[in-house]
Amino acid sequence: MNLIHLGVNIDHIATLRNVRGNKYPDLVHAAAIAEMAGADSITIHLREDRRHVLDRDVQILSETLQTQMNLEMAMTDEMIKIALNNKPEYVCFVPEKRKELTTEGGLDVVRQAKKVKTAIKKLNAAGIRVSLFIDSDHDQIDAATSCGASFIELHTGAYANAKNPKNRQDELKKIADGAAYAASMGIAVNAGHGLNYYNVSPVAALPEIHELNIGHSIISRAVFDGLQKAIADMKVIIQSARN
Numbered sequence: 001m002n003l004i005h006l007g008v009n010i011d012h013i014a015t016l017r018n019v020r021g022n023k024y025p026d027l028v029h030a031a032a033i034a035e036m037a038g039a040d041s042i043t044i045h046l047r048e049d050r051r052h053v054l055d056r057d058v059q060i061l062s063e064t065l066q067t068q069m070n071l072e073m074a075m076t077d078e079m080i081k082i083a084l085n086n087k088p089e090y091v092c093f094v095p096e097k098r099k100e101l102t103t104e105g106g107l108d109v110v111r112q113a114k115k116v117k118t119a120i121k122k123l124n125a126a127g128i129r130v131s132l133f134i135d136s137d138h139d140q141i142d143a144a145t146s147c148g149a150s151f152i153e154l155h156t157g158a159y160a161n162a163k164n165p166k167n168r169q170d171e172l173k174k175i176a177d178g179a180a181y182a183a184s185m186g187i188a189v190n191a192g193h194g195l196n197y198y199n200v201s202p203v204a205a206l207p208e209i210h211e212l213n214i215g216h217s218i219i220s221r222a223v224f225d226g227l228q229k230a231i232a233d234m235k236v237i238i239q240s241a242r243n
């Protein structure tokens with residue numbers, strides 16, 4: 001069987017923690033559960049605005065992860081320094097816009113090929129492999145290959161957000177075409193963004209895809225999956241206090 005890997009993105013555990021400035025829910029705890037459940041890698045996106053994952057999380061997770069860290073980040077000197085200090089197995093360069101709710105598009109590797117190449121060289125020299133989060137476009141795939149990236153991650157957001165079946169099918173075709181083209185160029189292919197329990201299967205079926213990175217939908221489902229027990233546990237505690 002052609003195995004596919006699952007990278008679990010735990011950003012939104014940090015969103016929940018930061019909203020109250022608490023110590024919980026803790027990312028180390030979340031990552032350990034994800035790994036015990038079968039995650040092949042743990043993805044975290046250290047955003048420049050630190051809206052969820054924090055520098056401290058990267059540092060602690062780099063000491064505790066049993067699998068592999070896929071550190072998503074903007075391609076800036078500050079972020080590259082953080083990666084070099086923490087040595088994740090993978091860095092994935094992602095474009096960031098300050099006001100976006102979540103990542104809106106792929107990295108323009110064609111336009112900044114020289115900068116991408118230099119950054120990849122620096123990280124590779126420290127033993128860190130680099131992935132580029134790009135749209136499914138032949139020119140971008142060619143540029144990623146010639147810059148020396150180990151992987152590309154195809155942005156599945158347009159597919160996931162498509163409002164009608166025809167658009168969704170068109171977006172799926174683009175991803176399928178990009179995956180096949182990238183494989184023919186000899187570069188490994190991951191994919192992710194906005195994948196959920198209802199839309200993931202057609203993407204997972206594409207044979208060239210090595211790993212899917214999925215976060216928001218998994219963390220969201222976990223809330224409902226655990227809600228009944230969480231309430232029952234609290235009932236036991238408050239009732240026991242009266243006994």
Ligand SMILES: CC(=O)[C@@H](O)[C@H](O)COP(=O)(O)O
Nearest residue numbers: 011045072094101102103193
């Ligand atoms: C690159 C990508 O698709 C995800 O990492 C996404 O950007 C997660 O970041 P947020 O959790 O901040 O949306």
Ligand SMILES: NCC(=O)COP(=O)(O)O
Nearest residue numbers: 009192193194214215216
């Ligand atoms: N790189 C994509 C990712 O990490 C997960 O994104 P999402 O499932 O939270 O949209």
